[in-house]
Amino acid sequence: MAVAEIKTTKPQTGFAEFWFYFSRNKGAVMGLVVFLIILFVAVFAAFVAPHSPSVQNRDVLLLPPGWTQGGQWTYLLGTDAVGRDILSRLIYGARFSLFIGLVVVTLSVISGVLVGLIAGYFRGRTDTIIMRVMDIILAFPSLLLALVLVAVLGPGLVNAMIAISLVNLPHFVRLTRAAVMSERTKDYVIASRVAGAGTMRLMFLTILPNCLAPLIVQATLAFSAAILDAAALGFLGMGAQPPTPEWGTMLAEAREFIQRAWWVVTFPGVAILVTVIAINLMGDGLRDALDPKLKRS
Amino acid sequence: MTHVLEARNLTRDYHIPGSLFKKAKTVHAVKGVSFSVDQGKTLAIVGESGCGKSTLARIVTMIDPATAGDMLIDGNKVDIAKERLTPEMRQKVQIVFQNPYGTLNPRKKIGEILTEPLIINTNMKADDRRDKAMAMLKKVGLEEKHYGRYPHMFSGGQRQRVAIARALMLNPRLLVLDEPVSALDLSVQAQVLNLLADLQDEFQLTYVFISHDLSVVRYIADDVMVMYYGEAVEYGSREEVFSDPKHNYTKTLFAATPRADVESIKARLARKNAA
Numbered sequence: 001m002a003v004a005e006i007k008t009t010k011p012q013t014g015f016a017e018f019w020f021y022f023s024r025n026k027g028a029v030m031g032l033v034v035f036l037i038i039l040f041v042a043v044f045a046a047f048v049a050p051h052s053p054s055v056q057n058r059d060v061l062l063l064p065p066g067w068t069q070g071g072q073w074t075y076l077l078g079t080d081a082v083g084r085d086i087l088s089r090l091i092y093g094a095r096f097s098l099f100i101g102l103v104v105v106t107l108s109v110i111s112g113v114l115v116g117l118i119a120g121y122f123r124g125r126t127d128t129i130i131m132r133v134m135d136i137i138l139a140f141p142s143l144l145l146a147l148v149l150v151a152v153l154g155p156g157l158v159n160a161m162i163a164i165s166l167v168n169l170p171h172f173v174r175l176t177r178a179a180v181m182s183e184r185t186k187d188y189v190i191a192s193r194v195a196g197a198g199t200m201r202l203m204f205l206t207i208l209p210n211c212l213a214p215l216i217v218q219a220t221l222a223f224s225a226a227i228l229d230a231a232a233l234g235f236l237g238m239g240a241q242p243p244t245p246e247w248g249t250m251l252a253e254a255r256e257f258i259q260r261a262w263w264v265v266t267f268p269g270v271a272i273l274v275t276v277i278a279i280n281l282m283g284d285g286l287r288d289a290l291d292p293k294l295k296r297s
Numbered sequence: 298m299t300h301v302l303e304a305r306n307l308t309r310d311y312h313i314p315g316s317l318f319k320k321a322k323t324v325h326a327v328k329g330v331s332f333s334v335d336q337g338k339t340l341a342i343v344g345e346s347g348c349g350k351s352t353l354a355r356i357v358t359m360i361d362p363a364t365a366g367d368m369l370i371d372g373n374k375v376d377i378a379k380e381r382l383t384p385e386m387r388q389k390v391q392i393v394f395q396n397p398y399g400t401l402n403p404r405k406k407i408g409e410i411l412t413e414p415l416i417i418n419t420n421m422k423a424d425d426r427r428d429k430a431m432a433m434l435k436k437v438g439l440e441e442k443h444y445g446r447y448p449h450m451f452s453g454g455q456r457q458r459v460a461i462a463r464a465l466m467l468n469p470r471l472l473v474l475d476e477p478v479s480a481l482d483l484s485v486q487a488q489v490l491n492l493l494a495d496l497q498d499e500f501q502l503t504y505v506f507i508s509h510d511l512s513v514v515r516y517i518a519d520d521v522m523v524m525y526y527g528e529a530v531e532y533g534s535r536e537e538v539f540s541d542p543k544h545n546y547t548k549t550l551f552a553a554t555p556r557a558d559v560e561s562i563k564a565r566l567a568r569k570n571a572a
Binding site: 186187188190191192193194195196197198201206209210 | 400
């Protein structure tokens with residue numbers, strides 16, 4: 001008996017297909033490049049940075065950037081109020097920002113997916129309770145809630161990261177729950193159940209892999225939101241504590257010099273801006289590449 | 298000899314809870330249906346959309362419990378509402394679904410889809426599982442090179458073959474076919490039906506074949522049951538039902554089947570010209 005048809009063209013592998021759609025979005029590719037540069041700089045900060053981020057040079061307080069009048073080329077972006085090199089601090093600060101993004105996203109993705117999976121799979125009362133709690137978290141302005149949490153836990157980078165993760169949690173729960181609910185009734189899940197698959201297997205091996213695409217997109221967007229939130233908390237004095245070269249904390253330290261020395265506030269701000277934009281652009285490209293509904297053939 | 302599947306007065310009610318503006322109500326999806334199937338035979342269940350066919354399929358496959366009535370598989374009474382299903386019972390009944398595009402997990406390769414039932418239910422070694430899956434692939438008319446491919450690389454007919462192969466991996470006694478060919482085009486329909494017939498001979502399988510397509514039913518069934526609004530209005534051997542339908546609904550159903558032979562086309566044209 002003849003088989004209906006045999007494909008002659010070689011099917012695209014997953015990654016080739018992904019890159020095909022991702023590379024069509026020029027902004028996304030630029031975002032990826034910028035992000036990779038930041039990643040490189042952060043990882044090799046010790047080799048890239050011209051100075052130590054914490055050494056204070058009392059001879060050059062508030063030195064303007066190298067290309068302006070009175071600047072020195074050894075301090076390319078100038079120095080801050082206690083004579084530390086701003087460029088070096090920014091480079092080391094990239095470590096903190098990426099670390100914050102990574103930890104926050106990992107924490108909120110793992111817990112959010114778990115809670116959302118339980119809510120979407122079991123439905124009923126469990127679902128109602130979980131979703132009402134998430135609604136309450138969502139009802140607070142996110143920064144305010146993070147502030148309250150940090151105030152309770154005590155200021156510091158680790159506590160700030162925990163607070164931001166909790167604030168980010170409801171987005172992941174909702175997204176996972178919606179995806180799980182639509183997958184749960186599909187035939188392949190029922191077929192797996194008829195074959196004898198237990199609850200755990202159905203939840204984690206059958207349903208979850210099919211819900212990952214929107215979660216990856218949300219994770220990249222949450223990554224940039226986390227960096228922004230951490231900077232905001234740092235600025236308000238509730239996040240990383242000085243002398244940590246965290247971008248938000250740097251902004252907070254420089255607040256009083258806004259009038260006299262523009263470079264102390266501008267460069268940390270630009271660093272945050274560029275990183276967040278790059279990651280958001282990348283997230284948009286990921287959405288294009290991973291969401292089948294947006295795929296153009 | 299005991300029947301492979303025997304159903305006595307199976308009933309299934311769906312309770313719809315009331316809200317502020319609506320009263321609670323109960324939908325009787327299946328109202329007391331009895332039937333039995335012997336080994337190697339095919340029972341076809343026919344009826345229009347919403348008559349309870351698929352509900353019955355879900356009860357027989359032990360996905361949903363029946364509200365009332367008894368179901369016996371190989372003479373053993375099964376009631377999933379009361380007790381947990383043993384793996385042995387699970388393995389006896391498998392199902393093939395209508396939609397070939399939703400029935401295979403899009404993230405898994407064909408090989409993983411086929412070996413999953415074995416991983417869950419048996420202690421076979423990975424090599425043995427692979428060999429068995431390969432053999433089954435060939436039995437359903439696919440090739441070994443399809444083992445490592447993903448479902449989206451296959452046509453509808455090929456996917457339905459994979460679905461049949463997966464259902465057969467556990468050597469079931471009873472296969473529930475919920476409109477397995479309705480979503481396929483005619484030539485592929487014939488291929489899949491022939492495959493099902495061959496497999497039935499080879500493994501002495503028992504089929505419960507759910508369909509709305511009378512020509513398909515006439516081809517594959519031994520017994521036919523016609524359902525109408527949750528009731529079995531007609532139940533008998535294929536010859537009985539097709540040659541001498543008793544119930545009004547069955548007669549209407551047969552009359553509604555389009556005919557494509559030359560005589561009937563000529564008659565229709567004559568009627569049209571006369572009018």
